[in-house]
Amino acid sequence: MKKHGCTLLICLLVLSLVLTGCAGFGGKKGMYTPGTYTAQAKGYGGNVSVAMTFDTNAISEVKIEGPDETPAVGGKAIEQFPGKLMEAQSADIDGVSGATYTSKAVLTAAANCVAQAKGEDINKKTPVADGTYSGQAPGFGWTGMLKADVTFKNNVITDIKIVEEQETYTGEIFYTVLDKYIPRILEAQSLAVDGISGATLSSNGVRGCVEQAIEAAGGRSSEWYGEVAKSTKTVKKEGYDVIVVGMGGSGITSFLSAAQAGAKVFGIETTAKLGGQSATTSGPMAINSKIKMDEEFGGKEYIDADAVYKVWNDYCGADAKPNMIRLAIDESGETLDWLIKDWKFQFTPMSSFVLSPYPDWKIWCYYGGETKNRFGTNKTYMFENAVKAAQAKNSAAEYMLELTAQELLKDGDEVVGVKAVYHDGTIYEIYGKTVILATGGFIGNADMMNEYLDGPANTIALTVDDGDGINLGLSAGGALMNPDVPPMVHINQVANLIKNNDLDANGKQVLTSLAIATDALAVDRTGKLWNTKEEISLAPRYRYYNIYTAAQIEDIKTKGLKKVNKSMFLDQGGTVEAGKPIANIDEILEVGADYQNVLVGDSAEALAKAIGCDGSTLKGSLKGVEGPYYAVICAGYAYATCGGLNVDAAMNVLRADGSPIKNLYAVGQDSMGVLLSSGVPYTPYGGQAQSWALTSGRLAGANAAKYALGK
Incomplete structure (x- = not known):
């Protein structure tokens, strides 16, 4: 009997250990599996990463990173969250006022970490009720929020319909969200889908609406961030004469000019639409356009080009390049005529700039047309129509949207193409004889703003102008020209x-x-x-x-x-x-x-x-x-930065010794420092930046085609 009793006692002790998770006699099983768990979620400007360390029954450390969040709001919110999460010992806490998207990202990623530590299936979704539910969230527009109706059936999002918005009041880029972002959410059934480049805030607004609808339908929005697979393919494209990096105003005029010259052209654009920052500007300066002279001034010159040159050159002092100022002035009217005559652009009559100290100088015109938004006429259709016309005339002219240049391809020191990544992760290696950099300056690059200027600035419109073109030029041996010109703050x-x-x-x-x-x-x-x-x-x-x-x-x-x-x-x-x-x-x-x-x-x-x-x-x-x-x-x-790469009259990027990189060109805000001066803001009349974008692009496209075709 004693032997059997002893055996029974041992069995009971073993069973007790199993039931308590080996935590000791009478102990309780821990809430978490100890370790450090990480997760990401979409914030205001990009991904927010959370790393949480757990011991058996507690959160012991929280680290959060959000390098793309705004420092003043999102950054300050991130600073507060580790303490909040530690104090609450839970991800079920309130966000920080004013930091809606950053807060949501932190709490979504934190909930994911907690679920991992508890051993829960992070891919499992709490069921949502069938039906249509509404959500409302701020987007890019500053006069009202986005509102969406989201329909669910069998735990699937079947429709996202925008029922109220102010985004189109500020421009045309919101249509890319309707046409691309919403269908991608529906296809992936995940809110981890990347926002549309150039329309990040509008994408955030749609995502915020869907999150609210999920919660209203009884679900948990943090569970709708399943990983979206990225492509690992590489595609090689060869045989181009001219590669244009950026299809805003300067890139499009480069594309049009090169295609018109008979070159095989390939355009690369990060955003999901053509036009870039030029689609948000009012219009260009144009000195003595022949069309405008004939239509509005009885065939006479309407401005003294020499007087404009003197004021401009005196204003900038010794820093600017006088020959480039002269070029910008003398070619601006020709560019306007070319856009009107060859590409059917529309412009209003010439006028003076309202803030100019020279009210008699009628050197500025607006983009024309009937459809209006907060930034004036809808210009996207003019850019799109011009590119279509170029392709109709030259079947070798191509472009891709949502394709971002990453680096220049080289053979030794010679530039032979561009490596770029598509929104789905596919890598493109595009080879050509010349490259034109047209990426719009570096207003969206905080590191460059800190290095060359007085730190990041608030921005209006696009922030994808993040210095890619300038950095590509530097990687090829190019030199800078006045990168510390103050940004265009209007x-x-x-x-x-x-x-x-x-x-x-x-x-x-x-x-x-x-x-x-x-x-x-x-x-x-x-x-x-x-x-x-x-x-x-x-x-x-x-x-x-x-x-x-x-x-x-x-x-x-x-x-x-x-x-x-x-x-x-x-x-x-x-x-x-x-x-x-x-x-x-x-x-x-x-x-x-x-x-x-x-x-x-x-x-x-x-x-x-x-x-x-x-x-x-x-x-x-x-x-x-x-x-x-x-x-x-x-x-x-x-709007944009002003300084960039040093260029000559052909728009070739110059090395530090002043010699040109023969097959590399820079236009628009990637090169406008040649016209301006360190420490002096812009110029005292309007439209100069847009004029330079259009004119430098026209000249670079023609020169690149001429070089590539051996003419």
């Missing part, structure tokens, strides 16, 4: 547009008015007084701070704004009246602070800490004005 607004309903349009207008007022006490990032009528492109980090005291805010509450200031292009639609009390000004400032548009300090020292400047400097600028203080941030919004 618009002022709050630093971080509030696109959702946390404030109504009137509240947003009040915040805008405070930010861009020109009669407020203002300081720059160093705490020094700033003249609000100065070029904001010269302000440190392209922003300044309008400072209001508590007494001034109380005055606005009871008496209203003395003047209502509206932002050009970026107005959000409010109808605030001057002199009308604003009873909810405290709420407006509080929301503004949530979005990093308003900094608050009870003392000069506290405000200096919020701004990040020297306390004694700020105190001196305040000149004894008593707090508390509210600093409303005014930020400049840039």
Whole structure:
């Protein structure tokens, strides 16, 4: 009996160990399998990565990276999340105000990590109810949100229909989201599908709508981020005369000119549509177009080209290349005539630039046509029609959208082509005799903005202009020309547009008015007084701070704004009246602070800490004005950078010793530094950048074709 009793006792002990997970007598099984787990999700600007370390029953460490999120909003949110997740010991927490997409990405990736640590099937989706559910989220448009109806059947998304949007109010690129992004979500049944290049924020908006619809249907949106397979194929294309990298204004005119000369041309474009930043501009400068002279000025020249040259050259001083300024002026009218006559572009009558100190100079025209959006006429169809016409005349002219150049292909030191990646991951090796770089400068590259300028700027329209062309040129031995020319900043607004309903349009207008007022006490990032009528492109980090005291805010509450200031292009639609009390000004400032548009300090020292400047400097600028203080941030919004690669009159990229790289060319914002000067913003009249894009492209295309064809 003793022997059998002993055996039974041993069996019971073994069973106990098994049931407790070998955690000791009477212990409990842990919640997690110890280790570090990682996951990614789509944020505001790109992927957000989360790494979470678990011990048996707790989250012990959280690391988050989001290099493409905006530093002021998404970056600050990322800084807060490790502590929040550790404190809650859960991914089921609230996001950070003002950082909707970054917050959602962090929490989605964190939930994935938790599921992995628990041993759950991360590919399993909580069932959603059949039916149609709505979602609403901010996109690119700043006057209203996107709204979508999403239909589910048998746990599958069967339809995504946009029922309300303001995206087309700002341009044509939203149609690429409708035509490409939505079908890709439906096909993949995953929100991990890459957004459309050039339409990232609109893609984010659609994704946000679908996430909300999934939650409304009883599902968990974090479970709809299944991995989307990428192609591993490599495709080789050979025998081209001219390869054009970038199909915005400068790239398209390069393409048209080379095709017209009989060259076999291949165009590469990162975004899902033609036109690039040129589709958001008003129009080009054109000096003495023969067509315009005949139509509008009785056959006479309408501007003294020598006078324009003198003003331009004197303005830029010794840094610019006089021969290139002369070239830009003398060829601009010919380019306009060529676009009208050969490619059926439409332009309005010549006019002066509203902000020019030379109001009698009628050197600027708008793109013509009838269909309008916030940036003027719809121009995409003109670019598309011109490219189709070139292909009809030259069957050897090709292009691909959503194809991004990665590096120049070389044979020794000679450039022989371009390596590029398609949106699905396919690698293309494209070989040709010449390459034209037309990628639009580097406004979207934070590292280059830090290296050559005063850091990243707020941007208007496309941010895919991330320096690819300039870096490709440098890799081939090219040299830079004035990369530190201040960016084209034409618009002022709050630093971080509030696109959702946390404030109504009137509240947003009040915040805008405070930010861009020109009669407020203002300081720059160093705490020094700033003249609000100065070029904001010269302000440190392209922003300044309008400072209001508590007494001034109380005055606005009871008496209203003395003047209502509206932002050009970026107005959000409010109808605030001057002199009308604003009873909810405290709420407006509080929301503004949530979005990093308003900094608050009870003392000069506290405000200096919020701004990040020297306390004694700020105190001196305040000149004894008593707090508390509210600093409303005014930020400049840039179209593009101006400096780039050095080129000669043929648009050949030049080496540091001034010798040309015979088969490599650079146009548009990739080379506009030859026309401008370090430390001097742009030029004192409008349309010069667009004119250079179109003119340099026309000349480069012809010259590249001539070289490639041995003429």
